[in-house]
Amino acid sequence: MYMRSLATFDASGKHLRSGIRATAPHGPAHALDRWLATLIQRTIDAAHVRLRLWDGFTAYERPSDPIGELIIHDRRTLIGLVVNPDVAFGEAYMDGGLDVRGSLERVLEALFRATLAGPPSLRERLATAAALPNTLAASRRNAHEHYDLGNNFYALWLDRDLVYTCAYFETPSMSLDQAQRAKLDLICRKLRLRAGETVIEAGCGWGALAIHMARGYGVRVKAFNISREQLTYARQWAARERLTSRVEFIEDDYRNVSGRFDVFVSVGMLEHVGRRHFQTLGETLRRTLRRDGGRGLLHFIGRDNPRPVSAWIRRRIFPGGYTPTLAEVTSLVLGPAGMSVFDVENLRLHYAQTLAHWADRFAAAAHEVRAAYGESFRRAWELYLAGSQASFATGWMQLFQIVFVPAESAPPSWTRRDRYEASTGAAA
Amino acid sequence: MYMRSLATFDASGKHLRSGIRATAPHGPAHALDRWLATLIQRTIDAAHVRLRLWDGFTAYERPSDPIGELIIHDRRTLIGLVVNPDVAFGEAYMDGGLDVRGSLERVLEALFRATLAGPPSLRERLATAAALPNTLAASRRNAHEHYDLGNNFYALWLDRDLVYTCAYFETPSMSLDQAQRAKLDLICRKLRLRAGETVIEAGCGWGALAIHMARGYGVRVKAFNISREQLTYARQWAARERLTSRVEFIEDDYRNVSGRFDVFVSVGMLEHVGRRHFQTLGETLRRTLRRDGGRGLLHFIGRDNPRPVSAWIRRRIFPGGYTPTLAEVTSLVLGPAGMSVFDVENLRLHYAQTLAHWADRFAAAAHEVRAAYGESFRRAWELYLAGSQASFATGWMQLFQIVFVPAESAPPSWTRRDRYEASTGAAA
Numbered sequence: 024m025y026m027r028s029l030a031t032f033d034a035s036g037k038h039l040r041s042g043i044r045a046t047a048p049h050g051p052a053h054a055l056d057r058w059l060a061t062l063i064q065r066t067i068d069a070a071h072v073r074l075r076l077w078d079g080f081t082a083y084e085r086p087s088d089p090i091g092e093l094i095i096h097d098r099r100t101l102i103g104l105v106v107n108p109d110v111a112f113g114e115a116y117m118d119g120g121l122d123v124r125g126s127l128e129r130v131l132e133a134l135f136r137a138t139l140a141g142p143p144s145l146r147e148r149l150a151t152a153a154a155l156p157n158t159l160a161a162s163r164r165n166a167h168e169h170y171d172l173g174n175n176f177y178a179l180w181l182d183r184d185l186v187y188t189c190a191y192f193e194t195p196s197m198s199l200d201q202a203q204r205a206k207l208d209l210i211c212r213k214l215r216l217r218a219g220e221t222v223i224e225a226g227c228g229w230g231a232l233a234i235h236m237a238r239g240y241g242v243r244v245k246a247f248n249i250s251r252e253q254l255t256y257a258r259q260w261a262a263r264e265r266l267t268s269r270v271e272f273i274e275d276d277y278r279n280v281s282g283r284f285d286v287f288v289s290v291g292m293l294e295h296v297g298r299r300h301f302q303t304l305g306e307t308l309r310r311t312l313r314r315d316g317g318r319g320l321l322h323f324i325g326r327d328n329p330r331p332v333s334a335w336i337r338r339r340i341f342p343g344g345y346t347p348t349l350a351e352v353t354s355l356v357l358g359p360a361g362m363s364v365f366d367v368e369n370l371r372l373h374y375a376q377t378l379a380h381w382a383d384r385f386a387a388a389a390h391e392v393r394a395a396y397g398e399s400f401r402r403a404w405e406l407y408l409a410g411s412q413a414s415f416a417t418g419w420m421q422l423f424q425i426v427f428v429p430a431e432s433a434p435p436s437w438t439r440r441d442r443y444e445a446s447t448g449a450a451a
Numbered sequence: 452m453y454m455r456s457l458a459t460f461d462a463s464g465k466h467l468r469s470g471i472r473a474t475a476p477h478g479p480a481h482a483l484d485r486w487l488a489t490l491i492q493r494t495i496d497a498a499h500v501r502l503r504l505w506d507g508f509t510a511y512e513r514p515s516d517p518i519g520e521l522i523i524h525d526r527r528t529l530i531g532l533v534v535n536p537d538v539a540f541g542e543a544y545m546d547g548g549l550d551v552r553g554s555l556e557r558v559l560e561a562l563f564r565a566t567l568a569g570p571p572s573l574r575e576r577l578a579t580a581a582a583l584p585n586t587l588a589a590s591r592r593n594a595h596e597h598y599d600l601g602n603n604f605y606a607l608w609l610d611r612d613l614v615y616t617c618a619y620f621e622t623p624s625m626s627l628d629q630a631q632r633a634k635l636d637l638i639c640r641k642l643r644l645r646a647g648e649t650v651i652e653a654g655c656g657w658g659a660l661a662i663h664m665a666r667g668y669g670v671r672v673k674a675f676n677i678s679r680e681q682l683t684y685a686r687q688w689a690a691r692e693r694l695t696s697r698v699e700f701i702e703d704d705y706r707n708v709s710g711r712f713d714v715f716v717s718v719g720m721l722e723h724v725g726r727r728h729f730q731t732l733g734e735t736l737r738r739t740l741r742r743d744g745g746r747g748l749l750h751f752i753g754r755d756n757p758r759p760v761s762a763w764i765r766r767r768i769f770p771g772g773y774t775p776t777l778a779e780v781t782s783l784v785l786g787p788a789g790m791s792v793f794d795v796e797n798l799r800l801h802y803a804q805t806l807a808h809w810a811d812r813f814a815a816a817a818h819e820v821r822a823a824y825g826e827s828f829r830r831a832w833e834l835y836l837a838g839s840q841a842s843f844a845t846g847w848m849q850l851f852q853i854v855f856v857p858a859e860s861a862p863p864s865w866t867r868r869d870r871y872e873a874s875t876g877a878a879a
Contacts, residue, residue, distance in 0.1 A: 077677055136859065194868060327858055328786040349792055354778035358756040363846055364777055369796035372862060412579040418791055418858040431564065434800060438621060443868040 049077040049097050057082070059101050067093075070133035073379040076101070090133055091125025106241070113335030117403045127405065128382065131413035174229070174256050179391055180384035185229035185256070186245045188291035188322065189374040199380040202373075210288065212442045213366065213426050214320055215435040216240035220285040223247070223311060224275030226292030230257025237261075237269040242286070244270045247277040278307055284321060287312050293323035293352065298345050301352070305360035312362075314429045319362070324374075325349055325421045333410075339403065349423055357427050365434045366426040371415045374422045378412035462711070476503040477525050485510070487529050495521075498561035504529070518561055541763030545831045555833065556810065559841035602684050603668040605817055608812035613657035613759025614686070616719035616750065617850045619803035629807040630801075635663040638716065640870045641794065641854050642748055643863040644668035651675070651739060653705030656722030658685025658698070665689075665697040670714070672698045675705040675814045704818035706735055715740050721780070726773050729780070733788035738870060740790075742857045747790070752802075753777055753851045761838075767831065775850055785855050793862045794854040802850045806840035 061082040064074045073089035075081045077096050083089060095101050100120035102114055103111030109365070115121035123130050175187055182203045190202035191209050208241070210232065227233050227246035230253075236242050248254050277292070278300075287308060305390045312319060324346045331353030332344050333336065347355075353364055385392070385408055392401045416419040428434055436442065480488070484507055492502045492510040501517035503509045505524050511517060524528050531539030543549035551558050604866050605613055610631045618630035619637050620778035636662065644650070646669030655661050655674035658681075664670050676682050685700045705717070706728075715736060724732055740747060752774045759765065775783075779790055813820070813836055820829045842848040856862055864870065 155691065193868065195759040195865065227592075327789070327791050328782075348782065350782035350786065352776035353781075354756075354776065358776065358778065361755070363755050363797065363799075363849060363853075364795060365797045367792060368867070369791065369793045369862065371791075418860075421791060423792075428846075432846075434797065437623065437800065438619075438871075439796070439867060440621065443866075443871040446784065 051078045052076045052080050052246075056080075056098060056101060057239075060095070061106050063101075063104055067134060067137065070130075070137035072130055072133055072332060074230070084382040089125075091123060091130035093130070094122040094124060096120050096122070100271055107110075107334075109334035110338055113339060113406060115385070116406045117399050119402070123370075128379070128412050128416075131410050132416050135413050135417040135419045151254065173344050174252055174393070176392070177229075179388040180381055184231040187228055188232045189370055190377040190380075191370065192373055192376050195376065199384075202377070202380075203231070204235070206373075207232050208239070209442075210290065210320055210322070210424070211236055211240050213424070213435075214286055214288065214318055216242050216286065218242065218394060221245075221282075223277070223280055223284045225280075225287070225289040225307075226295070227253075227257065227272065228291070229253050230260050230272060232288070232290060233257070233270050233272070234261060234264060236265060236288075237266045242269070242274075244272060245280070245282075247273050247275055247280060249274065249276055262293075266381070278303055280303060280307065280311055282311065283313050284311055285313055285317055287317075287436075288320045289320040291324075293321055293343075293345050296345075298347060298351060298355070301355040302359065305356045305362075308356070308362060309360040312429055314361075314431050318365070318426065318428045318432065318433055318435045320443070320450040321352065321423075321425045321427070323352070323423055325352070325423045328419075336407070346420065347423075349425075352423075352425065357425070361430050362427040363430045363434075364425060364427050366424075366439070368424045370422045371420065371423060373418075375416040378408055378415065382408040382412060427440065452553050456646075478510050479506045480504045484508075484526060484529060487533050488523070491529075491532055492680070495562060495565065496721055496872050498558075498565035499793070500558055500561055519555075519558035519810075521552060521558070522552060523551040524550070535762075537762035539765055541761075541767060541834060544834045545767075547827075547830070556807070556840050556844075559838050560844050563841050563845040563847045565712065592658050602680055605657075607816040610810055612659040614659045615656055616679070617798055618805040618808075619798065620801055620804050623804065627805070627812075628806070630808075631659070632663070634661050636667070637870075638718065638748055638750070638852070639668050640666055641852070641863075642714055642716065642746055643762060644670050645712065646670065646676060649673075649710075650714040650716060651705070651708055651712045653708075653715070653717040653735075654723070655681075655685065655700065656719070658688050658700060658702075659704045660716070660718060661698045661700070662689060662692060662694060664692045664716075664740040665752070666692060670697070673708070673712075674698060674700050675703055675708075676700065677702065677704055706731055708735065708739055710739065711741050712739055713741055713745055714735050715745075716748045718748075718750040719752075722772050722774055723769075724773075726775060726779060726783070729775075729783040730787065733784045736784070737788040740857055744791075744860055746793070746854065746860065746863045747853075749780065749853045749855070751775070751780070751851055753849045755846075755849065764835070774848065777849075777853075780853065781849075785853070789858050790855040791858045791862075792853060792855050794852075794867070796852045798850045799846065799848065799850060802848075803840050803844040806836055810836040810840060832844070 031436065056076060057080055060074050060076050060080060064082040067074065068083075068085070071085065071087065071090050073081055073083035073092045075092050075094050097120055100111065100115040103115060112121065116123070174185070177187065181187055182199045184200070184203055186203040186206070189206065190199060191206035192202045193205050196207065208213070216236060220242045222236060222242045222244045224233050224244055224246040227248045230246065233244045233246040238242050246257070248257070251274060254272050254274050261267050261270045261272065277289070308319065326346050326348050329348055329351065332341070332346060337344075349367065357364060382405075385404060389401060392404070410422070426435070483505060488502055488504050488508060495502065496513070499513065499515065499518050501509055501511035503520050523532070525548055528543040531543060533771045539683065540549065544551070550758065570870040602613070605615065608626055609615055610627045611816070612628070614631040614634070617634065618627060619634035620630045621633050644664060648670045650670050650672045652661050652672055655676045658674065661672045661674035665672050665805050674685070676685070681701060682700050682702050689695050689700065689744060705720070708746040736747065754774050754776050757779065758793070759774055760769070760774055764873045765772075777795065785792060810833070813832060817829060839848070843850065854863070
């Protein structure tokens with residue numbers, strides 16, 4: 024998951040209104056307002072979501088009750104939703120021009136479902152084609168804006184190990200802490216880590232996977248990250264665990280890695296790489312992974328068909344990101360690198376569940392977040408978490424784990440059976 | 452797996468010499484012969500395979516013993532191997548111009564390994580681009596030439612259920628009969644079949660999967676095939692099992708299927724479809740699979756990167772076939788059809804094991820095959836089985852099982868665990 028710091032928006036000159044507006048009455052809606060509201064109502068009618076204007080007007084006429092309401096507080100928001108709905112929705116939610124009555128997540132889910140079957144719009148296709156290049160310097164900047172928001176902020180609502188990627192709920196009732204440990208361990212078992220092996224981790228976050236691998240499986244890990252604050256945290260953690268001889272946290276771009284390793288693993292980084300750099304990632308794999316007996320795992324947010332990241336997310340959250348299809352990753356990264364796909368698992372419902380946990384915890388921390396970062400920041404995150412949950416719940420977004428091997432290497436296991444027979448031994 | 456009847460080659464006007472030549476001495480090799488032999492030796496040297504001419508000449512100079520020898524019996528074969536090695540190797544093996552000393556499978560495996568890392572040649576790329584269209588009429592003809600070779604022929608060396616696709620060895624020591632049943636059951640468990648559901652099977656062979664699904668899981672199956680002899684066998688089998696009310700074997704192209712179904716399954720058919728018809732397959736999926744709760748499985752021979760089927764296989768075995776990449780299947784078939792990939796498993800080592808069983812059983816039936824079809828036919832099949840085994844053992848070819856769902860449908864299971872905890876209940 025990625026989130027650019029909203030705290031930088033003002034400095035970057037984008038149009039963030041400085042606070043949440045007073046929701047003073049706006050006067051009655053005019054005939055033109057009502058006509059625009061009717062237009063919008065038609066596009067969301069199939070989702071059973073009701074649009075309501077500041078004076079109470081609604082064009083919703085279905086016999087059944089709506090599952091929720093969008094409340095539009097002013098004309099500017101109304102016009103924005105007609106002209107540029109992708110961006111306007113998020114902007115208006117952030118600054119309070121739009122409110123949602125009912126469950127934010129359920130309303131977004133219904134809106135996603137209603138549009139899921141359609142092909143990408145022309146605007147979406149142009150945006151996909153024009154995805155900006157992601158240079159080393161730019162990705163360093165993006166990562167700083169995003170992850171250096173402050174460890175304390177993430178500690179408010181992530182699990183105890185600060186794992187900011189999709190968890191694995193062996194049973195749906197598992198706690199988030201358990202499910203994140205189970206995810207780390209699932210990855211280790213899929214990779215069949217053996218004591219003494221060498222592992223590269225590209226994009227290591229706060230270090231939970233690197234530490235889990237070294238502690239539970241006795242491997243030696245070189246973990247790369249470009250967020251200094253995360254690395255500081257990870258190094259202190261490794262020191263507390265007395266694992267500094269086996270885990271090295273390196274402040275550098277993964278593309279600069281050198282040497283040959285048994286295992287390559289990357290969890291939640293591919294989305295940051297940008298499609299234009301898939302070839303470089305492939306070259307990195309080819310250069311660093313042992314041809315005989317090597318294996319790797321990529322865990323990333325993906326799509327069924329090529330589509331750009333939402334315009335609002337692109338504008339406000341993460342300019343350099345791209346969520347690729349399985350075909351893009353296998354044909355642009357793995358195939359040219361001489362890698363065979365061994366196993367793919369789609370965990371999208373696990374991500375919806377993860378996001379539900381995050382959203383609950385984030386809501387519980389609303390007071391602290393508001394006090395430290397302001398209400399508009401809090402609302403942006405609230406929307407982002409609910410929208411992401413809805414995306415994964417509806418199948419609008421996917422979460423892929425790919426296990427791959429150099430074509431000359433035997434796959435790491437004969438069947439999947441023993442991965443699932445054993446309980447998650449190292450997950451305790 | 453596919454194999455066009457070699458018995459039709461003479462009738463189709465292709466250049467099959469009518470029998471195995473007498474291997475009378477050819478006189479000493481000339482200087483030119485030796486120079487050509489040296490050229491070829493260089494290209495296979497990395498594989499530790501020795502080339503030997505009819506008079507005993509060899510240019511092999513490695514200190515270590517070779518793992519096997521190619522014996523060239525005449526000049527025509529020698530020249531063929533230089534000019535058009537892909538085709539000439541198979542042709543010469545068939546008609547006895549070339550023999551292999553040592554394990555045929557091991558020699559082929561070494562040759563595959565030595566060339567695995569290279570990119571496709573220009574000739575290969577042209578052949579991929581020019582893959583012939585596969586009309587309904589042509590695929591009907593291809594299937595007839597291939598599968599109507601005679602049930603008795605396949606019964607000589609397949610398992611008791613006549614399953615002519617990759618088996619699933621839960622343990623490597625399983626018998627072929629057990630492993631084929633385990634494969635059928637793995638597919639049912641991946642699809643989470645429930646009693647009363649409706650299933651389309653596209654390309655049902657002799658009916659083993661359709662019957663297993665109906666008998667073990669209580670589903671209703673419409674199974675499509677265009678090989679009449681296979682269908683006759685399948686219908687008789689279903690009658691013996693008293694399953695005719697639940698399994699319908701239909702002599703038609705799967706593309707003509709109508710109605711809506713809970714499940715779509717196709718095992719070993721995608722290789723016959725041809726890439727130009729992937730879109731039609733996708734449209735068939737979109738048209739026939741229930742959007743809410745539907746799911747499907749494709750089991751097919753695939754590649755890491757786009758490559759044509761071997762020129763000899765294309766010429767002698769299966770003109771209309773194409774072994775696609777995972778990216779081609781997901782981006783040309785599944786994505787456009789609105790399907791999400793849920794699970795991919797690569798079973799290539801299981802196919803190598805299956806082929807090893809087939810090759811052993813085929814060798815044990817050599818006398819019957821020779822008596823009924825001739826020695827050149829027997830040698831072609833011997834080469835085909837050994838070459839396929841080597842392809843899967845080395846990673847030159849892959850075997851993918853993809854489970855997919857309409858994007859709006861929930862995946863068929865929360866995790867994979869219970870698929871593997873339960874023993875193969877219905878496989879007895």
